[in-house]
Amino acid sequence: MTALAAAPTPAIRAVPWSRLGWVVWRRYRTMLMATIGCLALIGVYLIVNGERMRAAYHATTSCRPVNAPSCAYAFQTFHDRYAQTGLIGAVLLFLPGIVGTFVGAPLLARELETGTFRYAWTQGAGRMRWAVALVVSGGLGVAVIMTAFGALITWHNQPLLDTGDVPRLHTTSFPETGTAAAGWALAGFALGVLAGLLWRRVVPAIVTAFAAWFGLAYLAATFLRQHYLAPLTTTSLDLPLKDVRISQWWSKGGVRVSTDHINTVLSAIGSQFSSDGGKVTVGVPGADVDPTQYLLQHGYTQITSYQPDGRYWTFQWIETGWLAALALLLLGAAFWLLRRRPA
C-alpha cells in the first residue's frame, strides 16, 4: 500500500524484550512466590521422607547375617512402610499436570476474562510481543521448577529402586520422575494456554486443560509407552521385578500356541489357564502337578515380553521429546489463533 510508505514515523523499533520481561515479573511475582511456596511444602516433605527412607534402607541392608529371619522381616517392614506411597504418591503423579495447567490456563484467560487485554494489547509492545513474553516466561518457569521436582522425586525414590523390586518404568513412577516431569508439565502448560484462549475464562480453561492432560497421560500410560521400543522377550521364569512385563504366552518348537491348545494339554492334569492372556493358572483343588512345570516337561516354552529397567532413560528422553514437541505445536496453534482472533 502506498499510503503505508508515507507513514510519518515508519522506523519505529519494537519495545525491547528486557522491558517486557520486567513487566511479566512485576505482574506475576506474587503468583510465582505462591506457587514456589506450595511446591516448597511438597519439596520439604520429599527431602525429609527421602532422608528417613535412606536411613531405614541403610539399617535394612546392614542387617547381618543376611539370611536371618529378622533381616527378612526388617526388609519386609521397610518395603511395606515405604513402597506404598498413598496420597502423596497420587499428588506427585498429578503434580506436572496441576502445575502446568494452573500456570498456563490463566495466562491469557485472565486478561480476556477481566478485559485487561484491551489495555495490554493496545500498548506500544502489541499483543504478540506481550503474549510471547508471558508464554516464554511461564513455560520456562514451569520447565525449570518441574525439572527440579523431577530430580527431587527421582532422588526420593532411589532407596525403593535399590531394593530391585520396584520398577522405574511403572506407570505410577515413570511420568513424575526424570525429565518426563518437565515434559508433562509443559504439555499441561500448553494445553492451559490454548484452553484459556478458547474459553476466555480461567476456571473452565483450567478444568478443560486438566481433563485433556489427564486423558493424554492415561493414553500414554495405557497404549503408548510400552511401544517406544520393541519389547524384549525371555524364556526365563523369574524375570527381575524391576523389569516391566508386557505379555506372556506359550510356544512349542518356536511356534506360538493358543490358550485353547494349552488348555487341551492341561486337561490331562485337570488344570486350566484363565483366558486373559494365559497368565494365571487355575489348578483343580487337590491336583499336585504344577501346570507350568507340566507344560515345560512336555516341551512347551513360556515366553515373556518385557521392557527392561535399563531402558528407563531412553524412554524418559523419548517421552520428554514428544511431549515438548506437542507443547510447541499447541503453543504455535495458540499464537496463530491469537494473531487472528478478534477481541
Next chain:
Amino acid sequence: MNVIETAGLGRRYGSTWALRDCTLSIPAGHLVALVGPNGAGKSTLLNLVVGLTPPTVGEVTVLGGATAGSVAALDAIAFVAQDMPLYRHLSVADMLHLTGNLNLRFDAAYARRRLAELGIGNKQKAGKLSGGQQAQLALTLALARRPRLLVLDEPTAPLDPVARHDFMATVLTAMADDGVSVVLSSHLLAELERVTDYLVLISHGRVRVNDDVENLLACHRLVSAATPERLTGIAGEVIESNTMGSQTHQLIRLAAPDTALPPTCESRAVGLEELALAYLREGITLPTLSPAGASR
C-alpha cells in the same frame, strides 16, 4: 493528515454485521464525538481503529496511512477502553512502571504530577480507587504515552457529573498542550455539545454523519410551515419530519449552507444535540414520516 481513514470497512461476528460499509476520513486536530445508539457499531469501529479486531472486509488506516494494529500505529495511539480495564491488584506505581515498560515513550514525570494533583497515591491499589479516580488513572496512563491520537470508548458513562467534568477537563488540557487528536464514543450528547468540534454518527452499522460541527450546524435547519407541501422543493435531505397541530416541522440537511428556503416557511438553526437526535431517530421514523410518505 487524517487520523482515521476507512474504506468499505466491515466487521462481522458470526452472521451478524456489527459494522458495514463504513467509509470515513477524520482529519487531525479535532475532538471527535462518535455517536450512535447502543449496538450501532461504535465499539467495533474503535476496536478496529486500535487494532484489537481485524476487519472482515475493507481497510482501516490511522495517522496518515499506518495500518491499524501495526507497530507504528500501536506506538502512536493510546486507547482507554470501556470500563477502564486496569490490573486491579497492582498499585498505582506498578501501573505506571508497567505502562512505561510496555511503550517506547512514557512521560513518567507528567503522570506522577497529574496523579499528585488528583490526590491519587502511588501505593494505592488500582482496584481500590473510586470510579472517577480509576478513569483518571487510565487516562493519565494513556496521555503519558504522548500519543498523537487518543481513543476513548464510552469514557464518561460510569462516572458521576463531577468526575465527568474533571475527566473532560484533562482531555481538553492535553489537546491544548500537546495537540493530541481525540476520538471518543459516547451517548451523552448534551455533554459533548460543549466540547466536541467534529461529529461522526453511526446508526444501524452505517455512517450517517461525518463532518465538522461548524459545518454541520450551518447545513442543518429546522423548517416549519402550515402544510407539508410548502416545504417541498428545498435542495437537501429531510432527516426528520413531524406534524404538531397545524404545523409541519422538518429537520433538513441543506445541500449547501446558503441554500434558499421558500419564503412561506419559518426556519431556525438547530443545536448539535437536536441534530444528532434527529439522525438517531431516523431508523425508527423513516417508514412513516419520510418526505415521500408524508406527501402522498
